[in-house]
Amino acid sequence: MMKYVYLFSEGTKEMRNLLGGKGANLAEMKNMGLKVPDGFTVSTEACHRYYLDNEKINENLEKQIMDALKSLEHTSDKILGSIENPLLLSVRSGSPISMPGMMDTILNLGMNDEIAKNMAKKSGNTRFVYDSYRRLILMFADVVKGYDKEPFERLLELKKESKNITSDLDLTDEDMYDIAMGYKELYKKLSGNDFPEDPREQLLEAIKAVFKSWNNDRAKVYRKMNNISDNLGTAVNIQEMVYGNLSDNSLTGVAFSRNPSTGENKLYGEFLEKAQGEDIVSGVRTPKSIEAMERDYPNIYKELNDIAKILEKHYGDMQDMEFTVEEGKLYMLQTRNAKRTALASVKTAVSLVNENIITKEDAIMRVEPEELSRLLHPSFDEKVLNTLKPLTKGLPASPGAAIGKICFNKESVIETKEKTILVRTETSPEDIEGMKDAEGILTVRGGMTSHAAVVARGIGKCCISGANEIYVDEENKTITIGDKILHEGDIISLDGNTGNVYEGNIPLSEVNISEDFETFMNWANEFKKLGVRANADTKEDALAALKFGAEGIGLCRTEHMFFEEDKIFAVRKMIVADNVDDRDYALNELLPMQQKDFEELFMCMDGKTVTIRLIDPPLHEFLPKTKEELIKLSKSLNVSLDSLEEKVSSLKEFNPMMGHRGCRLSITYPEITMMQVTAIIQAAINVTKKGVKVNPEIMVPLIGDIKEYEYLEKIIKATAKNLISEADVNIDYKIGTMIEVPRSVILADEIAKKAEFFSFGTNDLTQMTYGFSRDDAGKFLSDYYEKGIFSNDPFKTIDVEGVGKLVEVGVTLAKRSNPNIHLGICGEHGGDEKSIEFFNRVGLDYVSCSPYRVPSAILASAKAAVKERNK
C-alpha cells in the first residue's frame, strides 16, 4: 500500500519532492538532534491522490494520518481533543519548490470551547488562550471556508474603539474572550453551522484546505511566473504548536546565518516579542533587529547563532531560519537555503570555500548565473548622490537602483509604457505582476522579510520597504512626505542599497567589482570548458566585454556602426544608389569611418579574436522614416522626392525576416562586401604596423548554400590578398559563416569544407525552425502558455528537442568534414544558463553574449562543465 504520511523521524533533507522543502528540512533538523516541535508530513503524493479522488481524502490516507497523529500524541505526551492535556497543532503547506506566502497555514488547531476554558483555568493566561482561539477561528474561516477576513477584523477594531485603546496588547482577558466568542458567532452566521468543535474534523478540513490552496489563483500565477510545474503538488506539515506569544519570555523571529544583502558572516534577522510568526510576515508590527536580541536575550542569541553555524555547515549554504522562543525555550520551525542578493551569494560562496565547508565546485554550483548579471547592474552615481537630499528613507530591502514614474497599482504599471515605480502601503501576492513589470518597489510598511522584500529579491528588483514617513492616498493618486506632495506619473529614484528615496532622475554609474567576485570568477574560469565571448559593436562595448572577462568578440554587427549619426547619411546614399558608380561613391565615404571603428576595436582587443559579421539586415531598415529625413536626403542626392519615395517603397518587403538580407545583400551588391573587407583588413594592417596583434574573423551571415559562400569567399580573399600584399605585413584572418537557416544545417558538411568557423545564429534558426518570427509570435504565444502548449519562450532558452537537434546535427556534420572547425553561437541563447549547458554538451567551442551577461555565461559554462564531470 502506498505510504502517504511520514513522521519527522522518517524523513531526510533529500526527500524534498515527497515531503516538500519545509517538511524535508524539519525532518532533517529533527534527526540532527535540534529542537524542533515534533510532527509529521502528509506527502505530495497524498496531494495527487486527493486530486485524483476528486478532492477527497480517502480512507487509506485518513488512516495513515490518524496513525501518525497517534504517534505524535505518544511522543508529545499530549492528546488531540483532550481537555486536560490537549495537543495543539500547526498545519502548514510546503511544496518541493518554495512559494513564499502563496499557500495557506492554520495555527492553534485542536482548540474548542471546553479546551480553551480548561487551558485558561490551568494556565491563568486567559487573554493568551482566547487570542489563540480567536486566531484559529479566523484562520479556519479564511482558509477552510474562504470567508472574507475583514468582518472578523472589524470585530476586533470595534472592541478596541469601545475601550478607547489602539494596541491589541491592551485588550484584557475578558475583551479577548468576547472577541473569540464574537468570532464564533460570526462564523455560524456565515456558514450556517457551528464552528467545528471536533479537533479531528478541524485537522482533516485543514489538510484539505492546504491541498486546495495549491490551485488558488495567486499560487498559479506565482508558478507561471517562476516556471514551476503545476504537477509538483504540496505537502502538509502537522506539527505541535509552540507559542512565541505565550509570555513575556516568548518571542518569534526569522534569522539568516549571514547577511543576505551583503554576505557578511554575521547572524542577521529580526524578531517580535510576544508574537506569533505570522505577525512578522504580515508587517502589522515593526520587528526589532537581531542585534537587539544579542543585547536583550544573550543566551538565546548564542544558542541561535550556534544552531545557524551547525545548519550552515550541514547544508553547506547560507540558511534562512524561522524560530520561536516559548517561555525561554528556543524551537526551530524551519530552515532553508537563503534567498540572497547576488553580492551575498558570491561572498558567501567564496567564504564557505575559505572556511573549508564546501569545495570550489560546490561554490560554483551555489550561485545562479542569472544573479551575477544583477551584480553588474549600475547603481546611482555616488558623487551626484552626495549632493542630493533624499525625500525619505526606508529599509534597503533589495539592492540596485531604479528610476521611474510613480504608479499606485499593477494595472497602471502594466499600462504605462515607460519605466515605473510601484508604490504601495504594503504588497500582497496579487501585486506580483505589477512588481515584475515595475523598475522598483516602494512600500510604507513591512520589514526586510515582508512580502515586498522577499519577492523583490527573488526577481532581482530594487525594493525599499517600511518607508513609513510616506502617506499613500490611493484614491487621489498622491503620496505625501511631510509637506511634499507627489502625483502619479512623477519621477522618483530608489536606491536599493541604502533605502533612500529621491525626487527626479539620478544619473547611474557602474558598480565596482569586488575582490570576492574576482576570486569567484577565477574559479569559474578554471572549471569552464566552453569559452565565452561578447557581442560588441563599438569600442565602449569592447571595453565592457574585457572588463567582464570576455575572451574575445564573438559578434561585431557592422550595421550597428551604420546607424551612428555620422554614418547613416552615407549609408542611405549607398542604398538608394541606382548604379554601381553611385554606390561606390557612397561606399568610399563610408570606408574611412568603418575602418576607423575597426582600428579602435582591434587596438582595444589587443590580439583577442574579433568576429566581424558582414552587413545583415534588410536595407530598408536604414532608410529615412520621416518626411524631413527624406527631404534632406533627396536634396543631398539631387533627386526628386517622388523618385526617392518610390525607391524607398520598392525596398519594402512582405516578410523582411525572409527577404533580401544577410549574404544575399553581399551577393547582389559585392561592392559593399569589398568595402567592408577593405575596412577590416586595412584596419588590421594599420594596427599591426603599430605593433599591436590582431585576430580578425570575417563572418558571412545567412548562408544557405555552399555556392553563396564560395562566391563571397572569393571576393573576400581577393580583396584581402591585394591589401595585404600591398602593405607587405603578415595578417592572419579567418573566414567563416553563421549557421542560421535550416538549410545550412543540413548542408553543414559541405559548408564546413570551406568555412574555417561556424557561429550558430540561434535567433534566426529558432524563427525558421518554428516558422514564426519573434516580432509576430507575441500575438499567440501568451495563448500558448495559457493552454499549456508551450512552457517557456524558445527565444530565451533554446528548444533542445527541435532547434537544438538541428544544432547537434550541424555540429556532427561540420566536424565530420572538418575536424578543426571552430564552433560557436551568438544570439540571445548565448547568455542563458540552460542553453549554455546544452551548448557545452553538444561540443561547441564558445558562446557569445552581451557584455553584461558575460560573467553569467562564464559561470553557466563552469556549472555545465562541473555537472558533466560529476555525471
Add this chain to the structure above:
Amino acid sequence: MMKYVYLFSEGTKEMRNLLGGKGANLAEMKNMGLKVPDGFTVSTEACHRYYLDNEKINENLEKQIMDALKSLEHTSDKILGSIENPLLLSVRSGSPISMPGMMDTILNLGMNDEIAKNMAKKSGNTRFVYDSYRRLILMFADVVKGYDKEPFERLLELKKESKNITSDLDLTDEDMYDIAMGYKELYKKLSGNDFPEDPREQLLEAIKAVFKSWNNDRAKVYRKMNNISDNLGTAVNIQEMVYGNLSDNSLTGVAFSRNPSTGENKLYGEFLEKAQGEDIVSGVRTPKSIEAMERDYPNIYKELNDIAKILEKHYGDMQDMEFTVEEGKLYMLQTRNAKRTALASVKTAVSLVNENIITKEDAIMRVEPEELSRLLHPSFDEKVLNTLKPLTKGLPASPGAAIGKICFNKESVIETKEKTILVRTETSPEDIEGMKDAEGILTVRGGMTSHAAVVARGIGKCCISGANEIYVDEENKTITIGDKILHEGDIISLDGNTGNVYEGNIPLSEVNISEDFETFMNWANEFKKLGVRANADTKEDALAALKFGAEGIGLCRTEHMFFEEDKIFAVRKMIVADNVDDRDYALNELLPMQQKDFEELFMCMDGKTVTIRLIDPPLHEFLPKTKEELIKLSKSLNVSLDSLEEKVSSLKEFNPMMGHRGCRLSITYPEITMMQVTAIIQAAINVTKKGVKVNPEIMVPLIGDIKEYEYLEKIIKATAKNLISEADVNIDYKIGTMIEVPRSVILADEIAKKAEFFSFGTNDLTQMTYGFSRDDAGKFLSDYYEKGIFSNDPFKTIDVEGVGKLVEVGVTLAKRSNPNIHLGICGEHGGDEKSIEFFNRVGLDYVSCSPYRVPSAILASAKAAVKERNK
C-alpha cells in the same frame, strides 16, 4: 594517352556526351550502312582540354586530328589541299544537348585560289566554285575572326545593283569570281593578313572557333534559359562536303518521319533545289513542301521515306533529319529525335506501340509531362500567330490562350458580361473571384510562382506574369507599353504558352482530348505507383480533377471558400469580433455556407478521399482593404470606423508568413475549429444519409509541436463525436497534419504517433528551410541565377539536397513510429516532374496538385516508377 578524336566508324548513338548529339548520330547512321558523307568528330573532351590549355590546341590533339584527317583522305580518296583532287570539308558544332543555331559552322573548308581555279577548270562550273569559295571566306571572317558580315554582304549587293539584277542566281561566273576576290581583299583589309591559303591552318582555326563559340553570349543565354550546364562543352564534326547547290539535280532539305504538329504518320518537311542547308535555315528563299518532292523527285522521295522508317524503327522515335542530294545522290547529314507538339508526342508514342516498334514503358518515357498539360488548354492558331508581332512579353505563368476585354479590377470583370482579361500590377487573394471570372490574367510583377501564377495554374486559367514593360494606370484605366496606350475594354490576347501579349482577337484552335490521349493515360495509370490527387476548393475544381483522373482531393483550402462574395462579409465579422460571443455569432452565419460547400464536394467526389485543411492564412488577408469596404463593415457591425481601423491595423504583421496563421489561429480561436469541423462532419453525415459514400480527412496546418496537434485533435474529436452520435450514422474520418515547418520534420516521430496522415507542405517547408519567402525572393533570385549560385527555382522543383533531405528525414521518422501512416505532399512541387520522381523515390503515397496538372503528374509518376524498375 587520352583519345580526343573519333572516326564516324568508331562512334555510336550512345556516345552523345562525348561526340555531341550530331556526331553520335552521324556515326550511328554511318554504321547502320546509310549514306552519310564520311568524317570524324573532335570530342567534347577535346573542348575541355582546349579550355584547360588556355584556348589552345595542344600537340597531342593536333596529331589526333591530323591522323583522323589522313584516314578520311584515305576513305574519300581525296586530299585536303590537293589541287587535282581536293577534299572539301564542313566543320560543324554539336553539343550533347541540342542548341539549334547557337553555335557556329564553316563550310567549303579546304579551298584556296589555286584549288578554286583548278576546280572551276575541271568542273566547268565556275560560278558554283566561286560561290562556294566566297561563302568559305565569309564564314571564316565571321566565325573565326568575328568580323561583321555586313560589309561582305554589301559587296554582293553592290555587284547585283551594278548589274541591275535581284537574284543571286542571275550572277555570272565572272561576277562570282569578282565577288570572291573582293571578299579576299576585304578580309585582308580587316585583318591585316591574307586569307589563309593553307587548308590545314583553316581546319585548326575553324575547330578552335567552334570550341570558342561554346562560350559566345547567345549560347550562354540559351543554356541559362534552358537549364543546360555550362560544363558540357561542344564537339566538332568534320565531314566531307556534299553540295545541294552543285547542279540542277541537287537539292537540300529537312524532313520529319511524321508530322510534328499532329503526329500523322507521313513524311513531313521541306526542301530547296540548288541550295545549301543554310539557305533553308536563313529563310532567304521559300522552300517547297515535301509533297512536291514526292511528285518531282519520286525516287529520292521513296529513298528518303524508307530511310525515315529505318531510322524511326532504329531510334524508336519520330526523327528530324537533314539531307542533301548532290547530283541525284541522297546523303543524310543529321538525324535526331524530333521536337514536336504535345499532340504529336502522344499520338506518335501510342502509334509506335501499336506498330510494335516500342513498348508501353518506352512510350511513357517518350512524352514529357510538362507537354501534357498544354494539351488540355486551348491555344492560338499557329499560322495566324506567325504573322503577328506581340505587344510585349512576360513569363508563361499558366498555359493556354485567352482573349478578352481589359479590366482593371474584379468588380469590372464581374460586371462585364463579355470575356475579360484581368490586368493587375500584381494580384492578391481578394482578386480570386475576378481571376476565376476572367479568361486570363496579366500581371506586371511577379514570377512563375507569384500569387497570380499559382492561383491561375490552380484554376486552369491562362496567365502571363512579370510583363514588366507594361505600366498600369489604375486611376485612368489605361495600360502603357512603350508609346502604345490601351484602355479598359480594349481587346487583347494572351498566349500562356509563350508569355506573348497581342493586341486584338486571335483565332483559337481548340484541342479535343483524343482517344490516343486516353489510351496513353491508361498506360501511365497502369505503371504509376505514387498516387495523384488534386488540390480543389470548389465543386468546379473537383469536377475538373475527376475529369483529369485525380484519385481524390489532396488539399481543399477552406479559406478559399471564405473569399467568395457571399461569405467574406461573415468572415470579416468573425475576425473583428472582440469576444467569443460575437465571434460565435459570425461563425454561425458561416457554418451553413461552409457545410453546403462540403456537401457539394463530397457528393461530387463520391467516396473518394477529400482532405480538408483547417483555416491557414493570416487573418488580415481577409480584411477589407478599401475605405468603402471598411465603412460598410463598420455600419453593419455598428462600431465606429476608427475602432474598426484600429482593429484592422492591429492584425498587421511584420512577417505574415511567420506570424499568426495555420494551427496557431485554430488554437487561439478554437471556436473557428469547431465551426469548421462541424461543417465537415455534418456535411459528411448529410451526404451519407443520401446513400453516398464519404471519406473526409481533416488536416491541421503548420504544426510545429505535438502539443499543438494534441490540443486541436481533442477539439476535433470531441466536436465530431457529438455530431456523429447524435446523427447515429457511421462516419469514418481521419485526422492528420501538414508537415511544413522544419521543427515538425525533426519531431515527425512524435507527431506520427498521433496523426493518421502527413501531407508535406513543401511550399512553406522550402521557405523556412532556405529562410526566404516566395514573395520576397524575387529581389535577389535573378542575381543568383546570373551569378551561377542557383540554377533553378526551388519553389518549382524541390531542392533535393536541402528541403528534400528534410522530407526524407520526416518520412523515415514517421514510418518508424507509425508504419501505417499515409504520406503525401501538396503544393507546387506536386505537379513537377523532377520533384515527383523524388517523392516516388522517398516512398510517399501520393502527390496533390492543381487539377490541370493531374495528367502531367500521373505521367511523371509513371515515368518515375518505370525508371525505378529499370534501375
